[in-house]
Amino acid sequence: MASPIKVVVTGAAGQIAYSLLYQIASGSVFGPDQPVVLHLLDIAPMMGVLEGVVMELADCALPLLAGVLPTANPEEAFKDVAAPFLVGAMPRRKGMERKDLLSANVRIFKEQGQALDKVARKDVKVLVVGNPANTNALICSKYAPSIPKENFTAMTRLDQNRAQAQLAAKLGVPVQDVKNVIIWGNHSSTQFPDPSNALVKIGGVEKPVPAAINDDEFLKSTFVSTVQKRGAAVIAARKMSSALSAAKAASDHMRDWFLGSGDRWVSMGVVSDGSYGTPRDTVFSFPVTTSNGKWKIVEGLTISDFARTMLDATGKELDEEKRDALEVCK
Numbered sequence: 184m185a186s187p188i189k190v191v192v193t194g195a196a197g198q199i200a201y202s203l204l205y206q207i208a209s210g211s212v213f214g215p216d217q218p219v220v221l222h223l224l225d226i227a228p229m230m231g232v233l234e235g236v237v238m239e240l241a242d243c244a245l246p247l248l249a250g251v252l253p254t255a256n257p258e259e260a261f262k263d264v265a266a267p268f269l270v271g272a273m274p275r276r277k278g279m280e281r282k283d284l285l286s287a288n289v290r291i292f293k294e295q296g297q298a299l300d301k302v303a304r305k306d307v308k309v310l311v312v313g314n315p316a317n318t319n320a321l322i323c324s325k326y327a328p329s330i331p332k333e334n335f336t337a338m339t340r341l342d343q344n345r346a347q348a349q350l351a352a353k354l355g356v357p358v359q360d361v362k363n364v365i366i367w368g369n370h371s372s373t374q375f376p377d378p379s380n381a382l383v384k385i386g387g388v389e390k391p392v393p394a395a396i397n398d399d400e401f402l403k404s405t406f407v408s409t410v411q412k413r414g415a416a417v418i419a420a421r422k423m424s425s426a427l428s429a430a431k432a433a434s435d436h437m438r439d440w441f442l443g444s445g446d447r448w449v450s451m452g453v454v455s456d457g458s459y460g461t462p463r464d465t466v467f468s469f470p471v472t473t474s475n476g477k478w479k480i481v482e483g484l485t486i487s488d489f490a491r492t493m494l495d496a497t498g499k500e501l502d503e504e505k506r507d508a509l510e511v512c513k
C-alpha cells in the first residue's frame with residue numbers, strides 16, 4: 184500500500200463537501216490503493232457542524248481513510264497537501280449570475296492562494312470549485328507565485344458531464360458512449376458547450392455526433408442553452424445549487440488529472456497561453472488530455488465562425504471578471 188497523501192477540502196461543512204468527502208475517502212478519486220489523510224477547512228462558526236461530518240466519516244469505516252484534520256486555519260489545512268479541492272465559497276441563489284458572487288468570494292481565494300504559497304507542496308494540484316470558479320482560480324494562482332500556474336485549475340467538468348448526458352439522451356445511447364464534447368471558456372452562462380468534435384459509439388462503430396444527430400439547429404441553440412443554464416435550472420428546482428453532481432464532477436476532474444484521461448478529452452479551466460485566440464492570463468476552459476499528472480491542451484482543432492463568436496464572448500467576460508477581481512483584491 185502506498186503512503187497516504189494529504190487532501191484538503193474547503194467548505195468542508197457545506198453541501199458539495201458532504202458528497203465529495205465520501206468519494207475521496209472511498210478511493211474513487213485517487214485509486215483503490217491510495218490512502219488519504221483528509222484536511223477539512225471551514226470557517227470558525229461551522230466547527231460544530233464539521234464535528235458531525237468528522238463523526239460520520241469515522242462511522243463509514245473506510246479502509247483508505249488514514250486520518251482526518253478539521254480546522255478553521257488555512258495554513259494548517261494546506262500544510263503539505265497534494266490535492267486541494269477549493270469548494271468553500273458562497274453559492275448563488277435564484278436570479279443571480281455566478282459573477283455576482285465575485286466581490287463576496289474572490290477575497291477567500293486571495294487568502295487561500297497566500298496560504299498555499301506559504302505551506303503547500305510546490306507540486307500541489309489545485310481544483311477551484313467555488314464560484315466564479317475560473318476567476319477565483321486565477322486570483323488564487325496570482326497570490327501563490329511560488330507554485331507553477333499550471334497547477335491551478337477551475338472546474339468545468341460539471342458542464343462537460345451535463346453536455347455529455349444531454350447528447351447521450353438525444354441519441355438514446357449510454358452516457359459513456361459519447362466522448363470529446365468540449366466546454367470552452369467560463370463556467371458561466373457564456374460558456375460554449377461545443378459538440379462539433381464529439382464522437383458517439385452506435386452499434387460498436389464510432390461516428391461524429393453532429394452527423395448522428397443531424398440537427399444543426401438543436402446543436403447550436405437548444406443544446407447550448409440547456410447546458411449554459413443547467414445550474415440555474417437546478418437552483419430553481421432545488422432552491423439550492425447543485426451538489427451531488429458537482430461533487431461527482433470534482434472527483435472526475437481530480438481523478439483524471441492524477442491518473443490520466445486515457446483516450447478521452449476532458450475540459451478543464453486552465454491559465455490560457457493564448458491558444459485558439461483566447462485571452463492570455465485568464466483561466467479559460469479548454470479540451471485537454473492528461474497523463475503523468477500533467478494536462479495538455481488539444482491542438483489543431485478547426486474553429487468555425489460560430490465557434491469563434493462564442494469563444495470571443497466568453498473570453499471577453501473572463502477579461503472583465505479578471506479586471507473586477509483584481510480591483511476587489513487591491
Ligand SMILES: NC(=O)c1ccc[n+]([C@@H]2O[C@H](COP(=O)([O-])OP(=O)(O)OC[C@H]3O[C@@H](n4cnc5c(N)ncnc54)[C@H](O)[C@@H]3O)[C@@H](O)[C@H]2O)c1
Pocket residue numbers: 193194195196197198199200224225226229270271272273274275291311312313314315316338339341342370424425426429
Ligand atoms: N464549478 C462548479 O461547477 C460548481 C458547481 C456547484 C457549485 N459551485 C460553487 O461551489 C461553492 C460551494 O457550494 P456549496 O453548495 O457547497 O455551498 P454551501 O454554502 O453548502 O457550503 C459552502 C461552505 O463553505 C464555507 N466557507 C465559506 N467561506 C469559507 C472560507 N473562507 N474558508 C473555508 N470555508 C468557507 C461555508 O461555511 C460553507 O460551509 C459555491 O460557490 C457554488 O456556487 C461550483
Ligand SMILES: O=C(O)C[C@H](O)C(=O)O
Pocket residue numbers: 274275281314341413414415417424425
Ligand atoms: O449554477 C450555480 O450557481 C452552481 C454551479 O456552478 C452549477 O453549475 O450548478
